[in-house]
Amino acid sequence: MTRLTEHLIVVSFDCLSSLDYPFLKELPHFSRLLEEGALCRNVRTIYPSVTYPCHTSIVTGNYPKRHGIINNTLIQPGRPSPDWYWHRSHIRGTTLYDEAKSAGLTTAALLWPVTAKANIDYNLPEIFANRPWHHQIMVSLMNGTPLYQLDLQRRFGSIRNGLEQPALDDFVLESAVHTIRTKKPGLALIHFTDLDTMRHYHGFSSKEAIGALHRHDDRLGRIMHALDESRCKYTLVALGDHSALDEDTAIQLNVCFKEKGWITCDGKGKVIDWKVYAKGCDGSSYVYVRDERLMDGVHQLLKALKKEGGIEDIFTGYEAGLMGADGSAAFMLEAGRGYYFKDFTEGDFLHRITPQDVRERTYTWGSHGYSPSKDRYGTIFMAMGKGIRKTEIHAMNLVDEGPTLARLLGLDLGDTDGVCRHELLDTANIEQEDGTG
Incomplete structure (x- = not known):
């Protein structure tokens, strides 16, 4: 299968809602994405619509009962803080990053859920110290790419303040921009949680949530600038995983x-x-x-x-x-x-x-975590660049994103619950980049 792009950068803005669309189109960098690329402002999420199952559905094209990530946390009654489904080993079946790695692409993931100990070239997994004797940096190093993480910590570690936002996303941003510029990954998965945190602790339409949307626009702009500077043929995807109430x-x-x-x-x-x-x-x-x-x-x-x-x-x-x-x-x-x-x-x-x-x-x-059948509870999908058609489709499912992203890279996730949304893709003038056609 031919590749439609050389570099696919997927940015997840956790808790980005369909209801945010009128605000996004007024922001400078989101508006560029909307004007130049493809859009679906009515993406039906999964059940339960919580972060770890959602992000696993994005990279597998399957619903939780099939990929195995049925919740954020494990069933551990009696534990004051249950462990999360942090590790790749919890996922049944293949993933987008597995297939990209098998195809010889350089892969990167920055705080993408359920990637601890995954076979990813440059991996900063989302995992936190969950025992009194654990140290956050050591836990991350043991479950990701150690030398890569040590370099990021040396360069940008002073930005972080534990897991507090917005400092955590600021650290992820600097790490992502550095990774794009120096590693030039064929697939990069980047997860920002600033907006989700603000909506949890301040409310959906709070000034804190609005502030996070402004910060996300700045982060998107920085990533766009890094990609433009690289002069490579890239595809940039920005998406949400669920809404909130x-x-x-x-x-x-x-x-x-x-x-x-x-x-x-x-x-x-x-x-x-x-x-x-x-x-x-x-x-x-x-x-x-x-x-x-x-x-x-x-x-x-x-x-x-x-x-x-x-x-x-x-x-x-x-x-x-x-x-x-x-x-x-x-x-x-x-x-x-x-x-x-x-x-x-x-x-x-x-x-x-x-x-x-x-x-x-x-x-x-x-x-979040509510049924996708709840009224006005959808999320959003935006994409621009190589292999993307300038269009808007009325609706799609979260599980359609995995097969669609795989098609951009000339990959196949196999038999999935979701389907490739070909109407989002520009297959004209396909370049035979891998020689297998």
Whole structure:
């Protein structure tokens, strides 16, 4: 299969929403992208629409039940901070970066989710120290490309302030620009989370979120400038993974499960055993049941809780699987607008969020994870450069992005849930760059 581009740079602006389009088109660098390239302002995300499953769907073209990244974090009741699906080994099947590497392309990834220990030439994985004895730099070095990361740390490490934003994205930006200029990757995957953080802790339309969009436009401009300076034939893709909704109330199912005796805690409130457990995905929640004899009782309780408000829909595990989520769960619940799920076992079933809760970062003012069927909940896809047609399409799916990106590089992800959106691509005057045609 012929390649349509020599260099594909994919920039993910976490939590970029379709609703941001009117604002983006007024910003100088996003407006250039929109004017010169292809656009879909109505991209249907996946279920659950949280970051790690979304980004894995982008690079595999598959839904979570198929690629295996069904949530951000693992099911680890009793852990104050569960581990995330950080490692490539969690993904079932191939990925865009695997196929690019196999084809001999130079690959780079900067804080792209689920890339720890991946076979990527220049890899700064998204992984954080999750044990008291861990050190952030050492954790990153052990799971990515050590010499590359040490060089980035030496050059730009002073910019960082742990995981705090916007400093983290500023560090990623400088690292990305340096990588584009010096490594000239055939595929680069870059993940920015500034906007997502601001929407979590300040709200969807907050001044902090607007500030993050301005900063993202500056970051996009820096990347564009680096690519233009390189004088290479490149394709630049900017996309979102999900939208977000404001909330003021947390639904805490495990409080009710504990009252029913289905969750056992020690004297300090730590879960030591469970028969039924709710594993939240923010706007949605899985419910896992270990004892089949409890299934009917759990279902009846969930229906009773739904009447108290907050829970919009109750799906069986089979129905969740049909929507692309984890079909091994007994149930999956969808939160209504203004609500989201937390896994806590203490407190009230419905917890009204306070400013102090958010300052302490135990709760948030905005979340995602909701069903892609929610109204006005889409994300966005923009592309310009080699192999891209100047056009706008009405709608596409997040899982279509992987096959489309693969086609740009002359790669094949195999049998995927998504399809290549050929109408976005300019296949005229194809250059036979790999000689295999």
